[in-house]
Amino acid sequence: MRKRVYIVYTGGTIGMNKTPDGYAPAPGFLAGQMVYMPELRDSLLPEYIIHEYAPLLDSANISPHDWLNIANDIAAHHDDFDGFVVLHGTDTMAYTASALPFLLQELKKPVILTGSQIPLCEIRNDARENLITSLIIAANYGIPEVCIYFGGKLLRGCRSVKVHANGFQAFASPNYPPLGTAGIHIDINWNLVLPPPTAEPLAVRPMTEPVVGALRLFPGISAAVLKNVLQPPLKGLVLETFGVGNGPDTNQQFLDVLKEATDRGVVVVATTQCLLGSVGLGEYKTGSSLAKAGVISGHDMTAEAALAKLFYLFSANLDPVDVKNQILHNLRGELTPPKP
Ligand code: ASP
Numbered sequence: 001m002r003k004r005v006y007i008v009y010t011g012g013t014i015g016m017n018k019t020p021d022g023y024a025p026a027p028g029f030l031a032g033q034m035v036y037m038p039e040l041r042d043s044l045l046p047e048y049i050i051h052e053y054a055p056l057l058d059s060a061n062i063s064p065h066d067w068l069n070i071a072n073d074i075a076a077h078h079d080d081f082d083g084f085v086v087l088h089g090t091d092t093m094a095y096t097a098s099a100l101p102f103l104l105q106e107l108k109k110p111v112i113l114t115g116s117q118i119p120l121c122e123i124r125n126d127a128r129e130n131l132i133t134s135l136i137i138a139a140n141y142g143i144p145e146v147c148i149y150f151g152g153k154l155l156r157g158c159r160s161v162k163v164h165a166n167g168f169q170a171f172a173s174p175n176y177p178p179l180g181t182a183g184i185h186i187d188i189n190w191n192l193v194l195p196p197p198t199a200e201p202l203a204v205r206p207m208t209e210p211v212v213g214a215l216r217l218f219p220g221i222s223a224a225v226l227k228n229v230l231q232p233p234l235k236g237l238v239l240e241t242f243g244v245g246n247g248p249d250t251n252q253q254f255l256d257v258l259k260e261a262t263d264r265g266v267v268v269v270a271t272t273q274c275l276l277g278s279v280g281l282g283e284y285k286t287g288s289s290l291a292k293a294g295v296i297s298g299h300d301m302t303a304e305a306a307l308a309k310l311f312y313l314f315s316a317n318l319d320p321v322d323v324k325n326q327i328l329h330n331l332r333g334e335l336t337p338p339k340p
Contacts (some may be wrong), residue, residue: 002043002046002047002213003046003047003082003083003140004046004047004049004080004081004082004112004139005046005048005051005081005082005083005084005085005135005138005139006048006049006051006074006077006080006081006083006084006085006242007048007050007084007085007086007135008051008053008070008073008074008084008085008086008087009030009031009050009051009052009053009056009087010053010062010066010086010087010088010089011025011053011055011056011057011058011059011087011088011089011114011140011167011311012025012057012058012059012087012089012090012093012115012116013089013090013115013116013117013118013119013127014030014031014087014114014115014116014119014120014127014130014131014205015029015030015033015056015087015120016063016119017029017048017119017121020280023119023143024058025055025056025057025058025131026056026058026072027052027054028052028322029053029121030050030052030087030120031050031052033120033121034050034120036054037128038304039132040132040135040305040318044107045132045135045136045139046082046083046136046138046139046140046161047137048085048135049055051073053069053193055085055238055306056209057089058073058089058091058111059088059089059090059091059092059093059096059115060086060089060091060092062089062092062096062117063209064099064209064311065207065209066072066209067095067096067099067100067103067115067207067308068097068103068204068206068207068295070086070096070100071100071103071104071204071205071207072204074086074100074111075104075203076109077201077204078107078109078177081109082109082139082140083109083110083111083112083137083138083139083141084109084110084111084112084135084138085112085113085114085131085134085135085138086100086112086113086114087114087115087131088113088114088115090115090116090117090150090162090170090171091114091162092306093113093115093148093160093162093171094148094157094160094161094162094302095304095307095308096157097113097146097147097148097157097158097160098115098157098158098160098304098305098307098308098309098334098335099207099308099311099312100113100146100157100312101145101146101157101332101333101334102158102205102308102309102312102332103204103205103207103312104146104202104204104205104288105202105203105204105205106197106198106200106201106202106203106250107144107145107197107202108144108197108202109142109144110137110138110141110142110143110144110145110147111138111145111147111157112134112137112138112147112148112149112154112246113146113147113148113149113157114130114131114148114149114150115127115130115150115299115337116130117166117167117168117170123139126168130149130151130198133149133182133226136186136308137149137154137180137182137186141180141188143179143187143188143193144193144194144197145157145179145193145194145197145333146158148160148170148263149172151167151168151170151171152170152179152181152182152183153169153171153172153178153180153182154178154179154180154181154182154188154331155171155172155173155176155178155179156173156176156179156192157178158302158308158331158332158333159173159174159175159303159305159333159334160172160173160302160304161173161174161275161302161304162251163275169225172275174275174276174302174334175276175300175302175336176192176279176333177189179192179193188278194332194333205312205315205316206316207311207312207314208277208314209290209311209315210235210236210311210314210315211233211234211235211236211251211310212234212235212236212305212307212310212314213229213234213236213237213240213307214237214238214239214240214242214303214306215229215237215238215239216240216273217239217240217241217242217247217248217273219240219248221254222247222251222254223251223253223256223257226254226257227257230257230258230260230261232264234261234266235259235265235266235267235310235314235320236266236267236268236269236308236310236313236314236323237266237269237310238268238269238271238298238303238307238310239258239268239269239270239271239290240271240272240273240303241270241271241272241273241276241279241290242272242273242286242289243272243273243279243282243284244272244277244279244280244281244283244284244287245270245272245279245283245287245290245295245297245327246277246286246287246290247286247287247289247290248286249285249286249289250292251287251331251337254303255289255290255292255293256293258290258293258294258295259292259293260292260293262293262294262295263294265319266320267296267320267323267324267327268294268295268296268299269296269297269298269301269306269310270287270290271294271296271298271301271302271303271326272300273308277299277300278299278300278336278338279299280297280298280338281296281297296324296328297328297338298327298328298335299328299335299336299337299338300335300336301334301335303336303339305334305335306327309321309326309327309331309334310327313326
């Protein structure tokens, strides 16, 4: 029996066509091209059906509402297919790949996000390989995780970041090794994959678009800028800090603004602007000052994962104390807890 894969087609370069304003998605265009790819009918590949979303989106337009749609779509077909491929624009793929693991609780089957830097319609493209290998992985490797497959690497979704605007190796998971690689063979590092899921049925968690945001510190950032960002109704903020979690502690007004916000329940999570490594708020006085102002550590979470986690936790209607507690714990493989 051939395996079966459900393709969720949200948009992105992979299926785009040229327009006078640059590449844009076009309804039916990708499916029309796939019909003319005989290799997709090879018995080594799974059977697939494509659910094309309307409208197809450049992923710059994807919102948390779309994350929830994708999760519900996968849940509705979870028992009928061997795996799932989500075709998605690369620009915000890491955000969607970070959010879906939180939304899909007790996921039992592979969900592989992929896309391309050059559309399938171009002679020279990375779309064909990304699509075919994603289909093979989704069908044949029982990885109970949301992953990105791109440019020969299979990455944990909630560890992934887009690292190249043009290159075919566009994604990396700097703080977690690839779950697999696709060269001559497809090799999966099973010891890195999440443990098999429990017998509990898959459940989709709510996503209600609570007010959360992200702010990247920069030299000279003023208290006024921070104050504007922290205005109610903001509930959570990912603060992309310098190095191991440092911020400007000679600016007392800046620290006062932070403290006032965390005192009224805003959860401020520090991530690092560095690609690799973890936050340690006690390592420098400039980090301790943030901690004293109520900022908590996001450990080695990517900013994308920290933002998605805040969305998820506030959507579950947790109060700020519980949100803070859950932020510090590893829920879906998104962080490495610090050594005691
Ligand atoms: N702007 C496109 C998108 O994210 C880029 C891509 O898919 O590579 O939808």
